Amino acid sequence: MMRRFAWFRRQSTFYPLVGLIVVGIVMAATSSTFVSLANFSNVLVQVSINALIAVGMTFVILTGGIDLSVGAVMALSGTIAAMLMVSGVNATLSLFVCVAAGFAIGMINGMCVAYGRMPAIIVTLATMGVARGLALMITGGYPVDGLPEWVRGVGNGHVIGIQTPIIVMAVVYVIAWVLLELTPFGRHLYAIGGNEVATRLSGIRVARYKMLAYVVSGVTTGIAAVVLTGRLMSGQPNVGEGSELDAIAAVVLGGTSIAGGRGSVIGTLLGALLLGVLNNGLNMVGVSPYAQIVIKGMIILLAIYIGRERRR
């Protein structure tokens, strides 16, 4: 029994799970409406955008990198799609372009970091500026409205009684889990984060895999942009400011080592849920949004502190 518990404690998802349960219990005790199917569904939809960005971010952080461009990329992808639709392009095709734009910027990030050997934090800070600037340029700074009505279904619709963002999130997480846990690609990403030099000397094409991690991050950000476009029913150049911090917070809260090599997408999902539940609960209790930011920051510090202890 004790041994099994010790095994469980060593899993990177242990602390996020405990955190989620503790926060859940506290919320349930303080708010009568917290425990309800409607509210759970609401929380899941609320976290879906961040969870989608964070799952790609997990791939990047597992290699020991970081992607700061995600918020701006989401804005750029969303505005491109909205403008295409408004100019009469087929909506399905437009949403496909939305994901493709994320793919393209992820590719640029990856090329610079992996083949150009530039530091990830600076590369993605720069592409963050480029993407945000482009989004503002093409829209003139104004939201792009007047999208076809069926696009609303992507953000607010239901499929077999479940809201679409939840389904999209679930599908993406399953694919991500399969990629990371069952394929050589995933194993190599962990290996790169664990020891990049050793991985390279063993004959793995490290640069290629590192680049692909940024591509995954770009793609999931593009998918997040699709969901967001459906929810807002417009393309807005200002969305996603600070999204990179929320995504990184979800990844770190989920037990993924910021140095790479250790973590999981399940942890990231738990991390995103933890942030979402906290948000939801604090709203219900009536804590001011400004105080919520302070609390969130402190929780991230705590998560990093616990992660530091565990690495010994």
Added chain:
Amino acid sequence: MDTQQSSIPLLKLRGISKSFPGVRALSNIDFDLESGEIHALLGENGAGKSTLMKILSGIFPSDAGEIYVAGKLVILDGYEAAMQVGIGTVYQEFSLVPFLTAAENIFLGRELRTPFGILRRREMRELSAKLFERLNVHVDLEAELRHLSVAQQQFVEIAKALSINARILILDEPTSTLTPTEAQHLFAVMRDLKRTGVGIIFISHHLEEIFQICDRITVLRDGENVATVPMKSTHINALVEMMVGRQIEQSFPAKPMRSGLGEVVLEVDRLQINRHDPEDSFVVRAGEILGFAGLVGSGRTEELMAVLGVTPAHHKVIKLDGKVIRLNDPADALAHGIGILPESRKAEGLITSFSILINISLNRLSSLLHWGMFVDRGRERREASAAAARVGVKTSSIDLPVDSLSGGNQQKVVLARWLSHHIRVMLFDEPTRGIDVGAKAEIYRLIREVSASGCAVLVVSSELPEIVGLCDRVVVFRQGHIVATLEGDAITPEIVMLHAVGGERTHV
């Protein structure tokens, strides 16, 4: 006064011993340094020179023994304590800050301040200028250190040591990065210091230099003081003999009788890392073990890395089984069946926090797929277990993290990774560094087995017994390049060492 000086040496060590887990680094060392003497400390890599030097500069304490400075018993429990009694050290790798000026470096951490805590820059600069005047060298006091030549940086190090009024100066391989002219200048400075009564401990591998400048020579071997001899009464061959005069351990598998030469498997033709370097060529044959001998830093690993395409080379032609191949990345090497066991297993060989299983199958996953996509975990486990068993990894489970293993077993894991492939060439870079004697014998046996299976094997080693006991042919490196190729009976510790330290030049 004179008689007193000779009866009380400037520095006197008695019975200094030091052990690290599993290794006895120094045992019962006696050592004297007179005022105004240049005393060489000589020995193979791992003979204990660095350990002794670190004890003297207070980096770590000795386990036993006493240190007297000018007749007074001292306790060196830290860098400051060593400075206080006047011991200054110039390290092999400079401990200077590249973005500060010479004066700022000299006074780093001991800056002169006004009562308000403001730096007294001018005073520090003037004091620095005086130090350089005393050394009789010109150093630009305004320039940041990174703009100075290596030799000038070295003089800044020496000035820094003198600024604490060092009476005892330790120079750790100071000439290894200098040109001959710069080295001569350094020697002139050393002679000047000697005249002012400073005692200098000079660590160098270059015997000709030692003969040029030293008064006495102490030879260390396996942590023991073999002999202290006056320079005038010794000669180069006697020193080499003292350095290597150990019995070759009987832990090596017998070299096979050579029935004709095997086919050339790997041919490296005119390798040039930098543009104007001399060109190096070598071949490795099937079934033979080629040794890369030389001192630490003689350029062996650098050439291996350039061959594999880990680092760029200005020019190289590599042939495998007679056909030219392109190696731009270790992945190309893997595709051609060339494996490497890197110099540092922790930094370059293994992902230490991952399991033995994952470390073994790391570069083999793409051939362990089912449905073309997913890792076949059953097969992965069976193959990794078989590979671990084949090299004899001692563990209760291959699911344990690889850092739970001893050093020798960790090396076997790296080897197991490559033996799961069809390997034509296996490169071993310092395969037995930091592992115990029993494990060494096992590694030697494995290397010989790999070789006997028809693989071309190359072993980089800084340990002479290893080179002599294991290798069928030896290439000796000095200062970045191949200086000799030895075969058969010519592979003796004395001859290898003579080439490695460049001793033969003094006979010319």
